[in-house]
Amino acid sequence: MNDQVIIFDTTLRDGEQALSASLTVKEKLQIAYALERLGVDVIEAGFPISSPGDFESVQAIAKNIKGSRICALARAVEKDIDVAAEALKVAEAFRIHTFISTSTIHVQDKLRRSYDDVVEMAVRSVTRARKYTDDVEFSCEDAGRTPIDNLCRIVEAAIDAGATTVNIPDTVGYTMANEFGGIIATLFNRVPNIDKAVISVHCHDDLGMSVANSMAAVQAGARQVEGTINGIGERAGNCALEEIAMVIRTRGEFLGVNTGLKYDEIHRTSKLVSQLCNMPIQANKAVVGANAFSHSSGIHQDGMLKNKNTYEIMTPESIGLKNQALNLTSRSGRAAVKSHMDTMGYKDTDYDLNTLYDDFLKLADRKGQVFDYDLESLMHFANLRDEDDYFKLNYLSVQSGSVMATTSIKLQCGDEEKCEAAVGNGPVDALYQCIYKLTGYEIALDKFDLTAKGEGEDGLGQADIIANYKGRKYHGTGLATDIVEASGQALLHVINSIHRADQIAEIKQSKRMETV
Numbered sequence: 001m002n003d004q005v006i007i008f009d010t011t012l013r014d015g016e017q018a019l020s021a022s023l024t025v026k027e028k029l030q031i032a033y034a035l036e037r038l039g040v041d042v043i044e045a046g047f048p049i050s051s052p053g054d055f056e057s058v059q060a061i062a063k064n065i066k067g068s069r070i071c072a073l074a075r076a077v078e079k080d081i082d083v084a085a086e087a088l089k090v091a092e093a094f095r096i097h098t099f100i101s102t103s104t105i106h107v108q109d110k111l112r113r114s115y116d117d118v119v120e121m122a123v124r125s126v127t128r129a130r131k132y133t134d135d136v137e138f139s140c141e142d143a144g145r146t147p148i149d150n151l152c153r154i155v156e157a158a159i160d161a162g163a164t165t166v167n168i169p170d171t172v173g174y175t176m177a178n179e180f181g182g183i184i185a186t187l188f189n190r191v192p193n194i195d196k197a198v199i200s201v202h203c204h205d206d207l208g209m210s211v212a213n214s215m216a217a218v219q220a221g222a223r224q225v226e227g228t229i230n231g232i233g234e235r236a237g238n239c240a241l242e243e244i245a246m247v248i249r250t251r252g253e254f255l256g257v258n259t260g261l262k263y264d265e266i267h268r269t270s271k272l273v274s275q276l277c278n279m280p281i282q283a284n285k286a287v288v289g290a291n292a293f294s295h296s297s298g299i300h301q302d303g304m305l306k307n308k309n310t311y312e313i314m315t316p317e318s319i320g321l322k323n324q325a326l327n328l329t330s331r332s333g334r335a336a337v338k339s340h341m342d343t344m345g346y347k348d349t350d351y352d353l354n355t356l357y358d359d360f361l362k363l364a365d366r367k368g369q370v371f372d373y374d375l376e377s378l379m380h381f382a383n384l385r386d387e388d389d390y391f392k393l394n395y396l397s398v399q400s401g402s403v404m405a406t407t408s409i410k411l412q413c414g415d416e417e418k419c420e421a422a423v424g425n426g427p428v429d430a431l432y433q434c435i436y437k438l439t440g441y442e443i444a445l446d447k448f449d450l451t452a453k454g455e456g457e458d459g460l461g462q463a464d465i466i467a468n469y470k471g472r473k474y475h476g477t478g479l480a481t482d483i484v485e486a487s488g489q490a491l492l493h494v495i496n497s498i499h500r501a502d503q504i505a506e507i508k509q510s511k512r513m514e515t516v
């Protein structure tokens, strides 16, 4: 049996569907580039029939990503499969992933069909998907709770119809590791054509078992593991791929398997996903938590000083965690900035050096020393910014005390610069009132978070907001040495996205009027 485990990432599909605000196409592309750099074999980019936005992002990812196979999800319905194929057809290599529920509770109470119907729909959808590609994945939703005879029957039928990968999800995270491994072992023993397809697993983490269950399945013969970065996803999330990666890297000899991943990309991929998805990582999270490699107790520290292997089963360097304390200053030239980006592993195509250098100089003037993580943050923020942002903050002045705060701003609104001043119960409140007045947008905030990016006093302030506008949620983020300015940037990020969406809707409307 092949000893390479295929890594299937569904951060942009199963992970994204659980976020409070959807990712933009640009954000999804940034994550897809990071996944490609990490070396994941398959990127599930979305569910194209679910919305025009999802269709557009699957298409953009299919067009731009060459190093990983691009996959899209489709229910076992003809239209879903056709739309998925349409979004994917620009890709160099693509897969259609179709699914239907197979557990008795789902078949009877959700689908309200007979099991014969379900098998027939599975066969029909796999056959249809095979018209577009010879890479078709079929998933038996809620396989973990499906009677084993029914599961064997549908797996055999799907493979006969042409499925090249058959995925066995523990959709509700219900099974125990030996139980789930047993299901996979039974499939290998009882399904006669099982050798014609790769058996995949997709485990959710409701009982905290997803990684253990996936690894038990690998030991039983599964050769594809599905999951998400940082384990984001429905309810308690999906299987965390960085954990699967490091289990296989650390215990590969015991398991007899490997992956094609570039493990030293794990740390920054995880940080990027956390940042763009606005999903902080708990400090004690395995592999990527802030404390995953720190040793607190005196006894442990003593052991580490004598021999690192006493308490360290994997090194921080192996996931790409570098302890660099670069001190670039405003006197550092463009070449120095580029050289530090090279050292951190970024290619010229990952960022625009002119923009990064301008942003670096502004930051260096205000902050003095600029560290590697600052450069990384500047790059991510510049990649999110749109050249055509309509509203830009040109000037900000804040007076704040123990009673009220006053803020005055100059805001670029298209070609015009406008000024406004307001009083509020705090500086952010006063600033937001200025922005609401000048832009004409009044937005309800569901969430407002301030965090420090970077270490100690040298950290930058990062503001993240979730805003609700006409029933749709937007995530806005801002980064600055000043937390009030960062808060303003976060609100402008949201307002620029809304303004852009409004403009697109207006253009579509006037085109419709022209054709009437």
Ligand code: KIV
Pocket: 014, 099, 139, 140, 141, 142, 167, 169, 170, 171, 172, 202, 204
């Ligand atoms: O959890 C699940 O069953 C799924 C399927 C669509 C694969 O996400």
Ligand code: ZN
Pocket: 014, 169, 171, 202, 204, 234
């Ligand atoms: Zn799932």
